[in-house]
Structures are given as structure tokens and as C-alpha cells.
Amino acid sequence: MVSAYIGTSSNPPRKNMSRKEDDNKRTVGQWFDRFWGPRYDPSVVDAIAAPDMLLHYSLHAPRRGNADIKAFMGDFRRAFPDLAFGGAAELIAEGDYVVGRWVGGGTHTGAAFDDMLAGPLPAATGRKMRFTGTTVLKVIDGRIVEEIGLDDGVTALAQLGLLRMGAPV
Amino acid sequence: MSAASLRGGHSPQRRRVLQSAGIAMAGLGTVGIGGRAQAAGPANPTALETANKALVARWFDGFWGSTWDPAVIAAVAAPDMLLQYSLHAPRRGRDDIRAFMEDFRAAFPDLAFAASAPLLAQGDLVVGRWIGGGTHTGAAFSDFLVGSLPARSGRTMRFHGTTVLRVAKGRIVEEIGLDDGVTALRQLGLLRTA
Numbered sequence: 001m002v003s004a005y006i007g008t009s010s011n012p013p014r015k016n017m018s019r020k021e022d023d024n025k026r027t028v029g030q031w032f033d034r035f036w037g038p039r040y041d042p043s044v045v046d047a048i049a050a051p052d053m054l055l056h057y058s059l060h061a062p063r064r065g066n067a068d069i070k071a072f073m074g075d076f077r078r079a080f081p082d083l084a085f086g087g088a089a090e091l092i093a094e095g096d097y098v099v100g101r102w103v104g105g106g107t108h109t110g111a112a113f114d115d116m117l118a119g120p121l122p123a124a125t126g127r128k129m130r131f132t133g134t135t136v137l138k139v140i141d142g143r144i145v146e147e148i149g150l151d152d153g154v155t156a157l158a159q160l161g162l163l164r165m166g167a168p169v
Numbered sequence: 170m171s172a173a174s175l176r177g178g179h180s181p182q183r184r185r186v187l188q189s190a191g192i193a194m195a196g197l198g199t200v201g202i203g204g205r206a207q208a209a210g211p212a213n214p215t216a217l218e219t220a221n222k223a224l225v226a227r228w229f230d231g232f233w234g235s236t237w238d239p240a241v242i243a244a245v246a247a248p249d250m251l252l253q254y255s256l257h258a259p260r261r262g263r264d265d266i267r268a269f270m271e272d273f274r275a276a277f278p279d280l281a282f283a284a285s286a287p288l289l290a291q292g293d294l295v296v297g298r299w300i301g302g303g304t305h306t307g308a309a310f311s312d313f314l315v316g317s318l319p320a321r322s323g324r325t326m327r328f329h330g331t332t333v334l335r336v337a338k339g340r341i342v343e344e345i346g347l348d349d350g351v352t353a354l355r356q357l358g359l360l361r362t363a
Contacts (some may be wrong), residue, residue: 099331157362162363
């Protein structure tokens with residue numbers, strides 16, 4: 001009862017909530033920086049991702065768990081060595097959720113890449129993609145448990161030569 | 170997408186707040202509860218965010234929902250509102266936004282989008298995640314950036330998206346959304362994978 005009393009009196013609900021939302025924004029800021037930014041730091045996955053984190057973007061098949069998520073980014077960067085995404089607007093946070101709007105891309109100067117749902121790229125096509133997106137992340141106890149994003153896939157896939165106008169022949 | 174569709178993920182107490190905000194808004198006409206909450210200042214940010222969510226819920230319902238209510242534009246949209254989705258050219262102002270939706274519904278008479286998750290709000294921003302679509306049984310449609318559909322192609326699109334809306338003084342001033350365009354345009358036969 002004593003701890004409940006202290007918890008209630010020293011952490012009024014609204015102050016507590018806004019502190020949590022600020023913390024969640026910091027966590028997501030670090031994640032965007034070290035996972036999606038120009039310099040990939042694989043240790044960020046162990047530091048910030050929940051063990052069973054779900055990573056799901058509209059261009060790619062969903063990934064689950066630290067090893068799978070590291071494999072995703074390792075492959076992505078081997079194909080696009082200059083891959084870099086950055087914030088396009090301020091983060092939005094409510095409760096466990098943080099929403100990020102971003103822009104970025106890279107040039108396909110590296111390995112063949114078959115992780116796009118739309119189709120594979122042979123090695124070093126030299127094609128460049130630059131596109132925007134919006135991502136909703138869920139943060140629990142300082143760890144990202146879920147990252148679900150929408151890419152402007154029409155722009156990205158057209159730039160990569162993976163989309164054509166018109167109906168299938 | 171009324172207050173009812175906001176219920177998922179909220180406590181019963183929060184549900185009542187959202188519902189009462191929605192009901193209060195319906196009677197406020199051009200002033201809007203958002204404007205009143207904003208006048209109260211940053212001392213009460215939660216009330217502002219709740220009012221903004223109710224405004225956006227009303228917009229999603231009347232503008233994007235299964236029953237199109239053109240009157241929602243005068244009631245909810247700021248006079249110079251910007252409407253921008255990745256599939257379409259941007260529209261600005263009430264007349265332009267009304268023309269956009271009239272054309273869209275003339276082509277897709279059963280057009281309907283609805284929330285797929287509770288709205289999120291911080292400050293003057295509201296984020297909506299949605300799903301929906303329609304069947305092209307109506308007029309020819311040339312508003313997609315990538316190409317045109319001849320009348321009555323009979324094709325059905327169903328896709329999801331995420332939208333960020335900005336509210337000022339009880340009106341929506343900006344609605345910027347990302348569609349899962351690859352899905353929609355492939356379903357409509359306007360794009361194919363290489």
C-alpha cells in the first residue's frame with residue numbers, strides 16, 4: 001500500500017504519460033539514427049529492439065526478432081551501401097505509439113537484392129531510389145516492439161525499374 | 170468512422186470522453202470544440218487532442234466513409250485546407266476538395282474508407298490509419314497520377330494507408346496521407362511489376 005501511495009502521489013497520470021512519450025520519442029530517434037541513418041550500427045538492434053520485434057514495411061516481407069531484423073538491414077545495405085533515411089517532420093507520440101515521417105533512399109551499387117516484394121534486382125544496377133514514408137512504432141519499457149511503415153512504393157519501385165505502367169500482358 | 174470506431178484500445182472512461190466530444194461537436198457548427206479547447210491553452214493539452222480526434226473522426230466519417238456528406242467540408246475543413254495523398258495530385262481549398270471527392274465517387278460509387286486502428290494525437294496533429302477502397306463501376310477516372318481508367322472498368326481496389334492531419338482553431342488545415350499505392354494501382358491494372 002505504501003508503494004502504491006508513493007507511486008500515485010509522485011507520478012500524477014498526465015505528467016507521467018508525457019514523460020513516457022518523451023522517452024519513447026528519444027528511443028525512436030536513436031533507432032532512426034542508428035538503424036535507418038547513414039551510419040548503420042547493428043548493436044542498436046540488441047540495445048533498442050524487443051527480442052520479438054516485428055518490422056513491417058509495405059515494400060518488404062515482414063521480419064520478426066533481432067536476428068531476422070539484422071539480416072534484413074545487412075542485406076539492404078549490401079545492395080545499397082549509401083542507404084540513408086532521415087526525419088522529414090517532428091515525431092508524434094501518444095501513449096505507447098510514436099509516428100515518424102521520413103525521406104531517404106540510396107543507390108544500388110552493391111549486391112543483387114531480392115527483398116522487394118515487387119521483384120529482384122541483379123547486382124549493381126546503378127539505380128537510385130529516393131522516397132518518403134510514414135511509420136508507426138510501438139514502444140514498451142524502452143524497447144521497440146513493433147515498427148509498421150508505409151513506403152511511397154510507387155515512387156521507389158518505378159525508380160528501381162521494378163514497376164511498369166499499364167496492365168499485365 | 171464515428172466516435173464508436175475510436176473505441177478500440179481506450180479505457181471506458183476515455184471512450185466516454187471521446188463520445189461526448191463527438192456529440193458536443195455536432196452541435197457547435199462553425200466554431201468547433203477544437204477552437205474552444207485551443208483557447209484554453211497548453212494547460213490542458215489532453216482536451217485539445219481529444220477534441221481534435223473527434224473532429225478528424227467526423228471528417229473521416231463524412232468525407233471518406235461509406236456515406237458521403239458534402240456538408241462536412243464547410244463544417245470541418247479550413248477554407249484553404251490542403252489535401253494531399255500519394256496517389257493523387259494535391260488539392261487546395263473547399264471547392265477543389267469537394268470536386269476531388271465528387272469525381273472520386275462518380276467513378277467509384279461504393280467508395281468507403283474506415284479506421285483500422287485508434288487515432289493518435291499530439292498537439293495539433295492527428296494520425297489516422299485506415300483501410301478501404303471501392304469498385305470502379307462509374308465514370309472514367311483520370312485523377313490518379315500514374316494513369317487513367319476508362320468508364321466502368323469493373324476493377325476493385327482495397328488498400329490501406331496512414332494519414333497525418335493538422336487541426337487549427339477547430340478546422341482541418343492539412344491532410345497529408347500515404348496510400349499503399351502499389352497495391353491499389355496493381356488492382357486497378359494501372360501498374361504492373363516488371
